[in-house]
Amino acid sequence: MNKLFECKNLSKDFGGLTAVNKFSFDIEEGEIVSLIGPNGAGKTTFFNLVTGLYPPSSGMIMFKGEDLIGLSPYEITQLGIARTFQAVRLFPDMTILENAMVGQHCRSKSGVLGAILRPRSYQKEEERIRNNAKEQLAFFGSRLMGFRLDQPAASLSYANRRRLEIARAMSTEAKLLLLDEPAAGMNPKETIEIAHLIGKLRDERGFTILVIEHDMRVVKDVSDRVVAMDYGGKIAEGTYEQVATDEHVIEAYLGRTGIEEQDNAN
Amino acid sequence: MTDSNAAQMIIERKHATRTMLIGIYSGLVALFICLIGMVETFGERDIIGGIISMGHTMLIIIAIGSGAIAVKTLREDMSTPGATINKTSFVVEIFVGVTAGLIVGATLSLFVFATELVDMRSVLINVSPGLLEMLTLQKPASQVMVTMTVLGSLLGGIGAAIFNIAPRIRLPLVLGLTSIVSLGMLRDMLKIVLTREGWPSVLLNFLVKNQGLSIAGGTTIFATTVALVIIWPHLPVIYDKTVRIIIAYVPKVLQFSVGIIFAITLTMRVFWFIAISDKDLPILPACQTADNSPDVGLDKCISIVSNDISTTTDLLGTNLATLVSTIITVSEMLIGTFILLCVIFAIWNIRQRVNTTNIKSTLEDPNNALLIIAKRNISAFFGVSLLVSLPILLGVFPSEVLLNVGLYMLMGFGLNIVVGMAGLLDLGYVAFFAVGAYSTALLTSPRASIELGMSFWAALPIVVLITGATGLLVGAPVLRMRGDYLAIVTLGFGEIARFLFLSDWFKPWLGGAQGIILIPPVSIGNIQLIGPHKLYYLIITGCLIALFISARLRESRVGRAWMAMSEDEQVAETMGINTVYYKLLAFGLGAMIASLSGAVFAAKLGTIFPHSFNVLVSITALSLLIVGGIGSLPGIIVGALVLVGLPELLREFTEYRLLIYGAVLIFMMLSRPEGLIPRVRQTRKLDDQELNQDAWLHDETEANNGPSVTVT
Structure with a gap:
């Protein structure tokens, strides 16, 4: 029972289409696990199931020994799972600092009366939220700091928006971070940096990380374990080398003929 | 060439x-x-x-x-x-x-x-x-x-x-001519105000000539506007300098005394105005032309007032009246003396050059904490004084206009929480206004079915709670709707509310088309707030409270949650925000603020009918948000003044009112869709530095010519 996260026989049907099919898989605390697979394999749907955006058709999801099925997304976040999105989804009109501060929402509790009367406890909490948000933003160096704190998120460059999205997830004080293609659309230099950063997130901040990624260099660099998905099910699991050479994985990416060609070459 | x-x-x-x-x-x-x-x-x-x-x-x-x-x-x-x-x-x-x-x-x-x-x-x-x-x-x-x-x-x-023509000359010229035209248009209003006691009659004779402005008046107005426009950019500097000189050269004791005595005088004046002096009430030239629903009860309320004058004065006794007027006179003399003293002190200190280093720092340091506090205090002081003195200066009919503006402004603040902050488009907002008005009527009127006859103040908390509950009731079924769908459904709810009030089903309690009559006026102690010039103080208090609440909520955890929710509901939910709770909270709070407006409305008219609560009220409340700039608090104030105040002032052109109104709205949408005073964050532009950084990164990667990205 040392597993931080565990799911068994998880399935999701959309009408006739089975997006996730009897997917079982677990993560131990402190691990970095990569989830790979061709487009439409069900990776993002899996994320949506875990974060509660879709209810699963069957199966179970456990986190820190608690059942996540039936919980609302915000309750799941409160338990300690935070995510980023494949297409960056920030709050574009809010400032960068405010974006990061929103992440702290589930770790604070002042309500309407507190906001209006502003007693000492409210001020302290607001100060703590602000400092925490700044601390997360500072993780990315000076890019999101300084004058940018008060700029709207819409003014950021693409790469910085990705960074801010990670910072926002970090400030929920989650145990498990789900990163959906953090390197998508980044240039090679930024990609290397992101891979580096994912390692740092675990080593310095103690996050357990599940990352969907298409860029194999990132996968190779960061993962302790790689899980490959296709047609909603798990087709391979193991170290990068194991998975990269797995027949099913190659088939999933290149098709049957791809394997034959490779065999012929051999 | x-x-x-x-x-x-x-x-x-x-x-x-x-x-x-x-x-x-x-x-x-x-x-x-x-x-x-x-x-x-x-x-x-x-x-x-x-x-x-x-x-x-x-x-x-x-x-x-x-x-x-x-x-x-x-x-x-x-x-x-x-x-x-x-x-x-x-x-x-x-x-x-x-x-x-x-x-x-x-x-x-x-x-x-x-x-x-x-x-x-x-x-x-x-x-x-x-x-x-x-x-x-x-x-x-x-x-x-x-x-x-x-x-x-x-x-x-x-x-x-x-x-x-160069803009430097064009702007004063155009604005000068505009001010002549607008003051000429508002000539009746000018006449009403200037014939009041306290304004010199010379001014009226100088400015107004039987049908319009006089030539001399027009010229003066033009010259004043031109001068104002030219001085305008320098005003902050002049203000800053003056405040610096005051805090550097005038001793604290004097500053304090002037402030305190000024405050006392103002309070006394307002007290005098509300409680004692009622003699100028019957000047209500607009009452005969007032034919629209919000003013139905006005004539009645005046007749009540006329009978009431003697009683209030008797109630308070002539002694108190004399006392108050004595206090006002003495305080005004004191203020005069103190200001004179201040000037003498300043001049004397400047000549003596006492404590030079300290003063120098006050005069030159741009971020002097004392200076910032002093400026804030002085601005607040003059702002409050102006707000409080408006009905005293303007008289009853302009106060009536201001009261209507205030009612809508209060609704605007409430609706802003729902639409501007939480991003829920609500077209049936009038329902909450109506529930507020009806529950006030029901609880306070001795003629109402339940015959409670409570006082306004005792009823108010109950009214707010009832309307808040209605907000939740309306909010609950529409939780899953967004945008256009939400707008249509709420529009329906607004109409349903009106029909319920009108229905035979509720007639025994709510009076059907006859409404509820004999709602007693608001009273504070022995003083009854009858007439728009007194209710103005009630509504302005309401508006200030709503403004304060809105401003505080916006910059808080709750405001951030709303803002996040309005920008991307799904993401907000995955970031740990309970969107169901925050939607209901927005509906509930919005409804509560609308109920305040409704309560004052009921107490103002003394009688309420279902017809007063039609869809136009919702539309106007929403339009004033849009015209002012959605989510902008100063925008609400300006929007209410423009959309509610101006049409009231141009009452005699009622026939063409909607035509002008429509033309203005179309013009606004075409030329300034973000509103008159847009929210600050909407005007911020993409930062250059950010673009430069991207360009720099791009160049660097190309220079490195790093390995290309491959899959598998």
Whole structure:
């Protein structure tokens, strides 16, 4: 029972289409696990199931020994799972600092009366939220700091928006971070940096990380374990080398003929 | 050289066509407002007494406008990429303006000519002898046609010329003329205000001449506006300097004394105004023209007031009245003395140069904490004084306008929480206003079915709670809806509320179409707040509280949650925000603020009917948010003043009110869709540094020529 996260026989049907099919898989605390697979394999749907955006058709999801099925997304976040999105989804009109501060929402509790009367406890909490948000933003160096704190998120460059999205997830004080293609659309230099950063997130901040990624260099660099998905099910699991050479994985990416060609070459 | 000059003297064919089109459109607009009778109605009002009427002014503005618009379009055309000619000269522009103006003049003169030939009156009833007299000034038609065409060209030319004056001169000029026109339009209001006690009668005689402004008055207004516009940019600096001198050279004791005594005087004046002096109530010239629903009860309330004057005065006793007036007089004398002392002290200290280093730092340090506090205090002080003295200065009818503005402003603040902060488009907001008004009526009126007859203040908390609960009730079923769907459903809810109040089903309790009558006025102690000039203080308190709550909520954890929810609901939910809770919270709080407005509305009229709560109220509340700028708190204030205040002031043109209203809204949507005072964050632009950084990163990667990204 040392597993931080565990799911068994998880399935999701959309009408006739089975997006996730009897997917079982677990993560131990402190691990970095990569989830790979061709487009439409069900990776993002899996994320949506875990974060509660879709209810699963069957199966179970456990986190820190608690059942996540039936919980609302915000309750799941409160338990300690935070995510980023494949297409960056920030709050574009809010400032960068405010974006990061929103992440702290589930770790604070002042309500309407507190906001209006502003007693000492409210001020302290607001100060703590602000400092925490700044601390997360500072993780990315000076890019999101300084004058940018008060700029709207819409003014950021693409790469910085990705960074801010990670910072926002970090400030929920989650145990498990789900990163959906953090390197998508980044240039090679930024990609290397992101891979580096994912390692740092675990080593310095103690996050357990599940990352969907298409860029194999990132996968190779960061993962302790790689899980490959296709047609909603798990087709391979193991170290990068194991998975990269797995027949099913190659088939999933290149098709049957791809394997034959490779065999012929051999 | 000659080539370029020659190029500047010609315009393309399409520009000529466009200029003529602009002329024709403007001419048609002029004709339209003549034919619907607007010119004639407005012609009964003079801007400058005996010289120029509002009807004429409208036609003149159209002619000038056609010239200006023609030049503006020409310039825009030429600045678009790909234009063959990209520069105009003064002569060309004047020519273009004159052409447009000429067409406007010609259109009108053709109209005059046509009226000579045939009698249009049988079809177009507004083509009256009065209108023709206005247009021809009783001259023969041929002469009029020539004069009109020439005048049109001239005005069009002026319009074009305005574009060629430096903005430094143009702005004061245009604003000066605008202020003459607007004050001329508001002449009745000016008269009401200036005939009040306390204003020197000389001022009235100087400014106003029987039908409009006097020539001297007009000139003075123009000069004052021009002077103001010129001084305006320097005002913050002057203000800053003055405050610096005050805190550097005037001793603290004096500053304090002036402040305290000023506050005492003001309080006493307001107390005097609300509790004791009632003698100026019957000046209500607008009451006879007030025919729209919000004012139905006004006449009644005046009759109550007239009987009431003697009782209030008796109640408080003449001794108190004398005491208060003595305090006011003494305090005013004290303030005078203290200000004199301050001036003497400042001068004496400047000559002595006491404690030079300290003073120098106060005078020069831009971020002096003391200075910032002092400036804030002084601004707040004058702001509050102005708000509090408005009804004292303006009198009853303008207070009535302000009260209506306040009712809508309060609703605007409430609706802003729902629409502006939480992003839930609510078109049935009137329902909460109605529930607030009805529950107040039910709880306070001795004639109501349940015969509780509570006082306003005892009922208020219950009213707020009931309406808050209604907010939750309406909010719950629409939780899953967004945008247009939500708008339609809430629109339905608003109408359902009205029908419920109107229904036979609830008639035993809510009185059906007859409504609930005899709602007692609000009273504080022995003082009854009857009449708009007293209720003004109630509504302004409500507005200030709502403003305070809105401002505090916006910059808090709750406000951030709402904002996040309005920008992306799904992401907000995955970031740990309970969107169900926050949606209901927004509906509940919005409803509570609307209920305050409804309660004051009920107490103001004394009688409420279901008809007062129609969909137009919701629409107006939403429009004032849009016109002011969604999510902007100062925008709500300005929006309420423009959309509710202005139409009230121009009451005698009721017939054309909606026409003007619609034209203004269309103009706003076309030229300034973000609102009059947009929220700050919407105006911020993409930061240059960020773009530079991207460019830099891009260059660096290309220079590195790193390994290409591959899959597998």
